[in-house]
Amino acid sequence: MDNIVGTKSRLVWAVNLCALALVLLWTFPTFGLLVSSFRDRDQITASGWWKAMFPAEASLQYRAPAPDSAKLVDGLYVLEGNVFEGGAGKVSAFGTSIREPGAHEVGSSVDAGDGATLTVLENGDFTITSASAMEGSRGMRIFATTVTPARFTVENYDRVLGAEGLGRAFLNTLTVSIPATVIPILVAAFAAYALAWMEFPGRALIVAGVVGLLVVPLQLALIPLLKLHNDIGIGKNYIGIWLAHTGFGLPLAIYLLRNYMVGLPREIIESARVDGATDFKIFLRIILPLSFPALASFAIFQFLWTWNDLLVALVFLGNSADQLVMTGQLKNLMGSRGGDWEILATSAFITIAVPLVVFFAMQKYLVRGLLAGSVK
């Protein structure tokens, strides 16, 4: 809008290029992970993921059979074979010395020294011919540049979900995050209504307290709460982590919901009161439905936060198969399988898949929540 007057095509170009650069920079790393999760182990170690879309070039070295085993055919001494030793592949070029492994085109006949001629075909078949008898027991070396077409596999996903235990961890994460999202909404909605629309002494103080609690670092709560949980017998258990997530999520929930509810039109609530509706009814029938956008915003926040959380799960849940969540599993895999990128990339992608879906489906509410939630 502000460039109606001063629209310059050069500026438009610069802005577009700048946006493109930012978008590429910001998506490139994630895209790399996604691509890697569809490649097998050998491909990942052989080349960078950005080369996955193109056929992979590799160089191959093959030692031909011993010269004295050459057969005499039509007065020529002949050695035959295949550089892939029966495997499949495609040769794009070949050579006779390590300095020039791709010097010659496939199908051409080249001088291989000592009067011998070498031909390599695209499928890897080679022929060495010589007019005089070849001597020695060490075969000559053939160098070839091979091309493997781009190839993707879903094997990694099979393996990770089953053998690596990520399928189980997926269920555990769900068990943590669904109640840990629903309970705080319930608890906070009632409190937010009271703080927004009911008159009582100390209201402003409680609101200020909630704003203050928004930033209390989690780290402070870990040791006292773990001790408390152990003392009252909850120990390391799902109930404990639900309560913990509820407690940690409540300040933001109350803050967001209260701010939203305060903005609802006063007339509706007052006319309902005049009609004799109780606070409980007003809350259920009027406030709750009207607050849907704020409820959705918080639900997304809390879901993403509980799904992605590592610290709270490490502290309040155990390390056994029936309690290990996906982030914890991923952390363990990074320790034990640091170099196995096919496992790591696939596991990581599974853990971030659900949040990404939620993110793209509900982006509108997430943005709204962010705008309302940052203390102005």
Add this chain to the structure above:
Amino acid sequence: MAAVTILIGVFGCICYFFLSNIALDRLYPASGPNAGANINRANQIRPWLFMFPALALLTVYLVYPVFVSVYLSFMDAEGDSFVGMDNYIWLINDDKFRESMFNNLLWLVFVPAASTFFGLVAAAVTDRIRWGNFAKAMIFMPMAISFVGAAVIWKLVYEYRPDGQEQIGILNAVWTAMGGQAQTWLTSPVVNSFLLMIVLVWIQTGFAMVILSAALRGIPEETIEASILDGASPLQIFMKIKVPQIWGTILVVWTTITITVLKVFDIVLTMTNGQWGTQVLANLMFDWMFRGNDTGRASTAAIVIMLMVTPIMIWNIRNAAREAR
């Protein structure tokens, strides 16, 4: 089993609100001889009924731990006997703590600055192009990714292969293509800290962009039109007209990211575990809690984080109070 507990938890919650309300209505019925007095009394009690679960949880899970942590920070490793200031004295003289403080300060300067800067650029740029919404979604996307997931993503970027092998990490691939030697990035001090910070910048930029973009769009048209008529260049308009008007929002973004930075933990734990000079306070605290089994020292480290957050906390409360007025 889990499904049953989920149901009990959620159902129990709903029951509390329903039943407690019915009980209150029975206790002080809104009819009969004392209807007026009863209604008044019920209205005095009901807010607390609504707020009780929230207040109880907040007290137990956020307020109570602050006091216990302060108490524990003056106690020994098991939390049994009083040791006075010993933990604090130890902390000040501990090399790892100094390293953590230094790194935390680096993080505090670099991450909010870089995130806000990129967020501002992204907001300014994406508001002017046709495919702006798509671009925004892409830059915003890392917000949905867990810190651990992000750590894996970026570890692949920083991956190192010995000389002679094909580099599979894009950083080393670019580095060697430009004629450099392949580096083990995550073990080279100072550089590695910045590489970890980049991960958080990557995540937080989307947040900054969303908030700042909304603020930029809220700027009154007249100010911009006036500056165009006065012949200001687009860059001048941005730097001298727009940015000063959203200064308040920039500050909010900055402080919000600052708080995230102070609590940063997952990235450091999973990428370097605080080795090679990358330790930060939150990970130091975690180390002493689980590996050191010393609740005294761990609590002391947590208190330091709390102290660093406190100024922002006070600032927030003041702002909220001013807004409420």
